[in-house]
Amino acid sequence: MRALPLILYRSLRxxxxxxxxxxxxxxxxxxxxxxxxxxxxxxxxxxxxxxxGFDAVLGARGSKLQLVLNAxxxxxxxxxxxxxxxxxxxxxxxxxxxxxxxxxxDNLRGYRIVGTTNxxxxxxxxxxxxxxxxxxxxxxxxxxxREAVIGSFAARKLGLKLGDTFHPFHGLTFxxxxxNDQHPDLFTVAGILKPxxxxxxxxxxxxxxxLQTMTGHDPKYATEVSAVLIQLRARSAGxxxxxxxxRQGNRLTFAYPVYAIIAELFGRIAWFDRVLTLVSYLVGLxxxxxxxxxxxxxxxxxxxxxAILRALGxxxxxxxxxxxxxxxxxxxxxxxxxxGAYFALVGFAAGVIRDQTGVVLDVFAGHPVLWICPLxxxxxxxxxxxxxxxxxxxxxVAETLSPLS
Amino acid sequence: xxxxxxxxxxxxxxxxxxLIKSFVSPDGGRVEIVNVPEFRLAAGEQFAxxxxxxxxxxxxxxxxxxxxxxxxxxxxxxxxxxxSLSEPRRDRLRAEKLGYIFQTFNLLQGYTALENVMLGxxxxxxxxxxxxxxxxxxxGLAGRLRHFPRQLSTxxxxxxxxxRALANRPRLVLAxxxxxxxxxxxxxxALELIREVCRESGAALLLVSHDEETLSQFDxxxxxxxxxxxxxx
Numbered sequence: 001m002r003a004l005p006l007i008l009y010r011s012l013r014x015x016x017x018x019x020x021x022x023x024x025x026x027x028x029x030x031x032x033x034x035x036x037x038x039x040x041x042x043x044x045x046x047x048x049x050x051x052x053g054f055d056a057v058l059g060a061r062g063s064k065l066q067l068v069l070n071a072x073x074x075x076x077x078x079x080x081x082x083x084x085x086x087x088x089x090x091x092x093x094x095x096x097x098x099x100x101x102x103x104x105x106d107n108l109r110g111y112r113i114v115g116t117t118n119x120x121x122x123x124x125x126x127x128x129x130x131x132x133x134x135x136x137x138x139x140x141x142x143x144x145x146r147e148a149v150i151g152s153f154a155a156r157k158l159g160l161k162l163g164d165t166f167h168p169f170h171g172l173t174f175x176x177x178x179x180n181d182q183h184p185d186l187f188t189v190a191g192i193l194k195p196x197x198x199x200x201x202x203x204x205x206x207x208x209x210x211l212q213t214m215t216g217h218d219p220k221y222a223t224e225v226s227a228v229l230i231q232l233r234a235r236s237a238g239x240x241x242x243x244x245x246x247r248q249g250n251r252l253t254f255a256y257p258v259y260a261i262i263a264e265l266f267g268r269i270a271w272f273d274r275v276l277t278l279v280s281y282l283v284g285l286x287x288x289x290x291x292x293x294x295x296x297x298x299x300x301x302x303x304x305x306x307a308i309l310r311a312l313g314x315x316x317x318x319x320x321x322x323x324x325x326x327x328x329x330x331x332x333x334x335x336x337x338x339x340g341a342y343f344a345l346v347g348f349a350a351g352v353i354r355d356q357t358g359v360v361l362d363v364f365a366g367h368p369v370l371w372i373c374p375l376x377x378x379x380x381x382x383x384x385x386x387x388x389x390x391x392x393x394x395x396x397v398a399e400t401l402s403p404l405s
Numbered sequence: 406x407x408x409x410x411x412x413x414x415x416x417x418x419x420x421x422x423x424l425i426k427s428f429v430s431p432d433g434g435r436v437e438i439v440n441v442p443e444f445r446l447a448a449g450e451q452f453a454x455x456x457x458x459x460x461x462x463x464x465x466x467x468x469x470x471x472x473x474x475x476x477x478x479x480x481x482x483x484x485x486x487x488x489s490l491s492e493p494r495r496d497r498l499r500a501e502k503l504g505y506i507f508q509t510f511n512l513l514q515g516y517t518a519l520e521n522v523m524l525g526x527x528x529x530x531x532x533x534x535x536x537x538x539x540x541x542x543x544x545g546l547a548g549r550l551r552h553f554p555r556q557l558s559t560x561x562x563x564x565x566x567x568x569r570a571l572a573n574r575p576r577l578v579l580a581x582x583x584x585x586x587x588x589x590x591x592x593x594x595a596l597e598l599i600r601e602v603c604r605e606s607g608a609a610l611l612l613v614s615h616d617e618e619t620l621s622q623f624d625x626x627x628x629x630x631x632x633x634x635x636x637x638x
Contacts, residue, residue: 003527006520014515308511311472312569313500313528315493398464398473401511 003314007322008329015298019330022287022294026334029287030377031341033280037369038342039349040273042361044266047073048259050359052198052229053124056238056256058082058090058099058245059227064255065265071102071227072258073199073357074112077172078104081224082252090228095237098123101225103211106183108166110174111154113204115211118143124231126196138162138191143207147190153201153358155192164189168206168214184215197360284377287334291327292384299391306392307400320393327385328378335374342370417481418576418609419446419469424478426461426468427635438464440635441478448576451600451610453620456629462613465633466579469611470505471495483576500528504570504608506599508582510562512554518565519550525572540568544598560591564598571602578603580612584619596622 012019052072059067060080069076081103091099100123103115118140121132134140134149141147150160160166165188170181187206195201212222232238238256245254255261266273306319343363350361421444427437438461446452456462467473469480471487480487483502487495504525512521522537541550544564546557554562563583570578583599584592596619603610612619613629620626 003524003532006516006523006527006532010513010515010520304511305513305515308513309524309528310496311470311499311505311511312524313496313503313573315496315528317493318528398467401467401472401507 003309003318004322004325007309008325011302011322011326012329015294018294018298019333022291023330023334023337025287025290026331026377026381027337027341029280029283030335030338030373031345033284033377034338034342034369034373035345035349036276036280037373038346038365038367039353039361040276041367041369042346042350042365043353043359044263046359046361047266047357048262050198050262051258052200053126053231054229054258055232056230056241056254056258057227058086058230058252058254061251061253064253064261067227067253067255068258068261069265070104071229071255073359074104074114074203075199075357078226079253081221081226082228084223084225086252087225087228090230090241093241095233095240096230097233098229098231100124100229101208102227102229103208103221103224104172104226105217105221106168106170106211106214107172107174108154108168108204109158111151111158111202111204112172113148113168113206113211115206115208117208120205120229121149121193126198126200130196132196132200133194134191135194138189141190141205141207143209145207146185146187146210147207148187149191149193149205150189151193151201151203151205151358152195153354154204155189158204160189160192162189162192168204170216181216185210197358199358202358284380288331288377288380288384291330291381292387294330295323295327295385296388296391299388302392303395303400306395307397310395310397311401316393319395320389323389323392324382324385327389328382331378331381334381335377338374338377416448417445418448418450418483419444419611420479420481421445421469422479424465424468424480425476426464426473427476437635439468439475439633441465441632442634444632446577446609446611448609449604449607451603451623451625452612453623453626454611454613454629454632455615455620455626456613457615460629461633461635462629463581465629466505466581466611466613469577470503470579471499496528501530501573502576504573504575504578506566506570506578506580506583508585510554510566510586512562512565512569514554517551517553518546518557518561521554521565522568522572525569529573537568537572540572541565543602544568559586560595563587563591563595567595567599567602571606571608574606575608577609577611580610582614582616583612584614584616589618592616592619593622 057067057071060082062079066076066079070078087101090096100116100120104112106113121140125131141149165186167182167186241254242256245252309319346363350363354360421441424439424441426439427435430436454462468475482498485498490498518541519537522540523532523534526532538550541547544567546561546564549557549561580599584595587595614620
């Protein structure tokens with residue numbers, strides 16, 4: 001048995017409290033750094049991939065991003081409506097494979113009500129090889145009736161089950177503390193969708209016609225839709241339609257490709273990422289500094305022990321190595337515990353993102369940052385340990401051991 | 406066989422020639438503490454040096470142990486000139502061939518008795534738990550292996566220090582007032598133990614003390630001032 005493991009173990013035990021506190025700060029720093037990084041990477045990848053199977057969105061003239069957020073992610077307000085004839089035109093366009101109209105404007109206790117056709121559930125793969133399905137006992141709505149199909153998350157949160165009925169509320173937002181205007185129309189839950197981990201899970205789906213003609217809505221809504229979700233036959237068609245609607249026309253907006261528009265959103269908030277990352281780096285540096293300070297402050301108390309070890313034959317390099325190894329060991333302990341902090345933080349963030357958008361992050365996804373960050377923390381701690389190690393290296397043995405006589 | 410043993414005993418395990426050490430005094434001048442023209446110790450020999458506090462005897466032992474660098478002179482331990490060695494090799498020599506018993510024992514408080522003794526081996530041949538356990542049993546502490554120094558009496562701590570000094574099978578054991586912190590009875594017991602285990606292991610013993618009763622137990626005793634010419638210019 002060599003001396004280093006014994007010295008390391010005893011030193012950590014002897015300074016157990018400061019070891020735990022310092023390792024705790026490393027754990028928080030490491031967990032925070034990995035969590036910020038992974039939430040950034042995961043949300044970017046997941047949001048860009050969450051096109052719900054559509055290549056493009058056609059809507060009223062306005063921001064492409066707003067159009068995509070409203071039509072695909074069921075966030076933001078609708079930029080306006082387009083005429084039924086515009087929907088029919090794009091649906092019949094030879095370059096378009098599928099065109100599904102949606103209409104928005106109402107909610108059920110905060111969960112968006114979207115009018116659409118059953119083709120959304122029968123003709124579209126929301127992810128490669130995956131189609132929407134209804135939970136056992138349910139079915140899709142009758143397009144001519146006041147029926148609803150509820151997304152899995154919305155059904156759970158609203159406590160709705162098959163056969164339940166509800167009256168929609170006016171508007172996209174729900175005032176939890178004040179009065180809300182309720183439509184007299186009574187809808188019955190015909191089916192509950194199986195979870196898809198997409199924004200679809202957060203929506204109360206009703207027939208398009210039922211939303212257009214709901215009591216209290218302006219009659220002109222009956223001939224309008226909020227947006228059209230589009231699948232194209234070929235990529236080149238998207239460029240052609242982009243020119244047709246966005247450059248040659250001035251009434252409508254053709255948002256294509258959906259993933260690029262979402263990527264643009266992340267580009268716009270990149271500064272926020274950078275700030276978060278910078279804060280994480282600073283937290284990491286402060287944590288490494290705390291290792292330095294914690295060991296350095298205990299050096300005076302340790303000097304006698306170090307001198308005894310030197311008197312027993314320990315080389316200066318062994319003493320130096322022991323202190324650096326102790327700092328690195330604190331880094332290892334902290335980084336290991338950092339995974340606990342990481343899963344807690346990412347789990348929390350993923351829960352919030354899922355609640356707000358329906359998009360589900362993969363908490364257990366792998367990424368190089370999950371080994372680079374712990375290694376970097378251990379390296380930083382070892383680097384921080386070099387300062388007290390140098391002090392230990394210079395310990396004067398004879399003077400420290402006993403008064404000269 | 407008897408001739409071989411005689412040759413072995415006569416072979417010097419420690420040889421000091423013109424050893425000089427001085428320190429800078431508060432007024433900036435240099436004060437010579439050690440000036441030993443010649444000193445030898447044969448293998449297995451037990452020798453005591455008498456010296457009052459401040460006489461430079463601890464400095465002398467530190468120089469012999471290589472934990473203090475001399476200003477000049479030559480120290481040979483088992484035929485190896487310390488001055489010719491680099492610091493890491495001096496450390497190695499100390500770890501392999503020297504044992505040191507301090508007045509204040511200098512046990513590591515955060516380590517058990519067993520671990521303290523293991524550290525006496527760790528920087529030479531490597532920490533050997535079995536040998537450390539055997540040594541502690543030899544000094545009567547078989548039941549105290551996992552005790553920390555604070556859990557041991559002063560006499561028991563002294564015995565741990567003895568076991569540690571002998572752990573690496575040293576050729577030379579240096580003992581600096583090893584009984585200074587013990588009462589008369591325990592002092593006598595400790596000294597007997599040190600001399601006995603040194604004899605058993607064939608290690609030479611150089612002990613410094615100012616206590617006449619301790620010194621009286623040695624056949625060979627000299628005044629440190631007799632070998633140290635510092636301040637006699």
